[in-house]
Amino acid sequence: MARDERPLRRVNRTHEQARINYDGLSRCYDVLAGSVERRYRNAGLHMLAAEAGERVLEVGFGTGEALQTLAAAVGPAGTLHGIDISQGMLEVSRAKLQHACLADRVVLQQGDAVQLPYANCCFDALFMSFTLELFDTPEIPTVLAECRRVLRPQGRMCVVAMSRRSADHPMTRLYEWLHDRFPRRLDCRPIPARQCLEEAGLRTVELRRMSMFGLAVDILLSRRH
Numbered sequence: 001m002a003r004d005e006r007p008l009r010r011v012n013r014t015h016e017q018a019r020i021n022y023d024g025l026s027r028c029y030d031v032l033a034g035s036v037e038r039r040y041r042n043a044g045l046h047m048l049a050a051e052a053g054e055r056v057l058e059v060g061f062g063t064g065e066a067l068q069t070l071a072a073a074v075g076p077a078g079t080l081h082g083i084d085i086s087q088g089m090l091e092v093s094r095a096k097l098q099h100a101c102l103a104d105r106v107v108l109q110q111g112d113a114v115q116l117p118y119a120n121c122c123f124d125a126l127f128m129s130f131t132l133e134l135f136d137t138p139e140i141p142t143v144l145a146e147c148r149r150v151l152r153p154q155g156r157m158c159v160v161a162m163s164r165r166s167a168d169h170p171m172t173r174l175y176e177w178l179h180d181r182f183p184r185r186l187d188c189r190p191i192p193a194r195q196c197l198e199e200a201g202l203r204t205v206e207l208r209r210m211s212m213f214g215l216a217v218d219i220l221l222s223r224r225h
């Protein structure tokens with residue numbers, strides 16, 4: 001197999017630009033991406049297997065699709081927290097949770113994942129889908145260190161992310177080409193998710209490899225050790 005010499009793409013927009021972008025997308029995100037991403041997100045939720053009574057955090061919850069599943073899983077004895085940089089996403093999610101009568105067990109917060117506003121070791125499990133690949137390369141270890149910090153020892157984390165494992169696949173190349181041309185609109189890009197997690201001290205427990213129109217998607221379950 002040819003060795004991939006192309007570098008991991010950088011993310012050049014600021015977090016403020018991300019906030020503005022996702023605020024603007026919040027009302028139409030489900031129509032644009034919701035049905036495409038559901039299959040992968042659901043595979044991640046299945047792998048995380050949140051249980052009744054657990055304390056769970058979702059980072060980058062978007063329009064709250066996973067929050068509903070997680071809130072139902074933790075039950076009335078559990079607690080679910082969510083953090084997202086976009087107030088628009090928070091409002092869409094809150095409305096869905098209220099409609100599903102699940103809002104009372106969910107605490108949503110607008111904030112940046114590079115600095116999580118939670119105490120050390122306070123969550124049993126953490127979920128993050130299609131969000132890690134939105135951070136610039138030097139920020140990924142910071143975000144993962146924060147995730148690790150808030151997880152209890154042996155706590156588990158599921159990441160769903162576009163993967164760079166097939167870096168030479170035409171779809172990966174096309175995606176990276178589009179990312180290079182439209183760095184603000186298409187601000188995410190495939191990342192070596194497993195390597196990032198392991199370098200952050202999150203041991204891989206399970207890996208499911210999926211494909212989205214030829215673009216690799218990894219569903220990773222990791223444990224803090």
Ligand SMILES: C[S@@+](CC[C@H](N)C(=O)[O-])C[C@H]1O[C@@H](n2cnc3c(N)ncnc32)[C@H](O)[C@@H]1O
Pocket residue numbers: 015018019022023037041059060061062063065083084085086089111112113114128129130131134
């Ligand atoms: C591509 S969407 C994915 C949403 C959801 N997880 C899903 O699977 O549908 C990425 C989400 O991450 C949020 N986000 C982007 N940058 C962030 C940051 N620095 N901190 C927290 N959330 C962020 C966005 O507002 C958006 O809701």
